[in-house]
Structures are given as C-alpha cells and as structure tokens.
Amino acid sequence: MSRPEPSSRGARTQRPRSGLRWRAWARHHRAMAADSARRLLRRPLGSLLTMLAIAIALVLPAGLWLTLDSARLLDAQLEQSATLTTYLDEEVGEAEAGRIEQALAAQDGVAATRLITAAEGMAEFQQALGLEDALARLETNPLPASVVVRPANADPAAVRRLADGLAAVPGVDEVRLDLAWLERLRHLAALGQRVTLALGVLFALGVLLVVGNTIRLAVESRRQEIEVVTLIGATHAFVRRPFLYSGAWFGLGGGLLAWGLLSLGSDWLAAPVSALAASYGASFTLPRLGGEGSTILLGCSTLLGWLGAWLAVNRHLAEIRPR
Secondary structure, three states: OOOOOOOOOOOOOOOOOHHHHHHHHHHHHHHHHHHHHHHHHHOHHHHHHHHHHHHHHHHHHHHHHHHHHHHHHHHHHHHHHOOEEEEEOOOOOHHHHHHHHHHHHOOOOEEEEEEEOHHHHHHHHHHHHOOHHHHHOOOOOOOOOEEEEEEOOOOHHHHHHHHHHHHOOOOEEEEEOOOHHHHHHHHHHHHHHHHHHHHHHHHHHHHHHHHHHHHHHHHHHOHHHHHHHHHOOOOHHHHHHHHHHHHHHHHHHHHHHHHHHHHHHHHHHHHHHHHHHHHOOOOOOOOOOHHHHHHHHHHHHHHHHHHHHHHHHHHHHOOOOOO
C-alpha cells in the first residue's frame, strides 16, 4: 500500500485583502472615538473643567485677533480719509485753478481731487470757527484756492513721493500732509500682531500642558490594561488611539466653549462700542468670528488637544513595560 505523497507547497499564510484591512482600521477608529467620548461623559464635571481651562487659554488670543481685525477695519477707513491739501499761489484765478486741478488729477497715484476756491475756503473757515461777523469785515480774502487730493495708495512713502510730485506742478505754492497719525497706527498694528502671536504661542503651550496632564492621568489609570494588551501583541499605535481621540474631544470642547465666550463677550460689548462710535459721529460694530474664524478656532483647538495627547501618551508608553 503506497503512502500519499506530501504536498510540495507546504503551509501557507493568508493575508487579508487591503479593502478588509482598511475597513477594519476605520471601524476601530470609529469605535475608539465613540469609546473616548463615552469615557468623557462618565466624568462630566472633570471633563467640563478641563475644557473650560482650554477655553480660557484660547479666548485671549482669539479676542486679540478680533481686536486686530477691528483695527484693520479702522485703518481702511482712515486710509480712505487720508488726503493732501495743495495750496495754490495767491494770484491764481478760478479759471487757472481749474486747469491746475486737472493737471494734479493727471498725476500718477492720484485717486480723486476736489477744488476749493478762495471764497469756498473762507465760507468753510467761517462756519468751522463761528466767526462770520468778524471775518466778514475783512476787506480782502487772505485764503488762497486749494485742491484736496486723495492718494490712490495711503502708504506713507508713496504719499511722500506723491507730495513731491504735486509740489513741482506750476501754480502750486505748498503741499500740506500729516502722516504722523497714519504711521502711528501702522506701528500699533504691527505691535499688536506681534503681541497676539506671542500670546497665541504661550497659550497654545498652556493648552498642550492642560491636555497632556489630563491624558497622563488617564494613561496611569489604565496602566494595567495597557500592559495586558501590549503582552498580547498590541502596537503603540493601537494603544495610543483612544487617548488621541480623548485629547481631540477635549480640544474640540474647549474650542466650542471659547467660541461661546467670545460670542457672549461681543454681544455684551456691542452696545457700549456703538454708543461710543456714535458720540464721535461714526458707525462701528465689533467684528465676529464668522464661519472662517470659527473653523480656524475649532480646528486649532482640536489639533492642540490631539497634539498634547500624542506627546503625553508617547512619553508614558516609553516608560510602560509589560511585566
């Protein structure tokens, strides 16, 4: 009786198909995200306090960001009001003043011009000072005609170059410009941007520390569970995943609380700011985060929570050894 010949192919290992592997990976991510959310809901007070600490760390840089947006809006309004006053020679008549205005309007960098005759200048001067009777006794009008020029570019260097070009036009006696307020505003805006960036970095580090300390405690409380799953072959990525989702949930919750605090603060300050602007004869409203700003705030807070958890878990996984 002949024995069956052994198979020449030997034992084989069957690898799961890539589609099944990706579905299992996505299923595990969904399960870990849901499990980490349930763990946070089991400790509502502690989770809320952690999210509130994150929110407080995010409110100040986000509020300064909104303040800079307000300054940029004000800067744009002031740029539109930036003008040069070009005084003409005293002997220039109205007809010649019109031709000079056309010559000034043709200069490069001029957005608009407005001619103010000597009579119109005197009328505005009398109305501004309330000295109609006293100035009416003057035998001659001492004010020259002038042309108010609005530059196309309110940059101080560009305005200075434009003023030099306008002063060279025949019939122009003097060009007056005051750019000190515009330069101060630009310097304040640059300072505000740097302060906001520095505070944003510092408070981002604060968020990392808050989330990292919370995740560190969670890792310590599940130390035995981590040792067991590591013994049966779990990778660091598998162990790290639920803690990363916990950090992301903390960051997202803190971002939502920060968004709510900023919205309440804007509503609370809206009426006093509008009243203050109205007292100066202007209309101004506080800017809000809007869709883009809210997305940036929530995205940054979630990313900071995830990063803080990743740093904390990596550090403690290196210290945990199965016994």
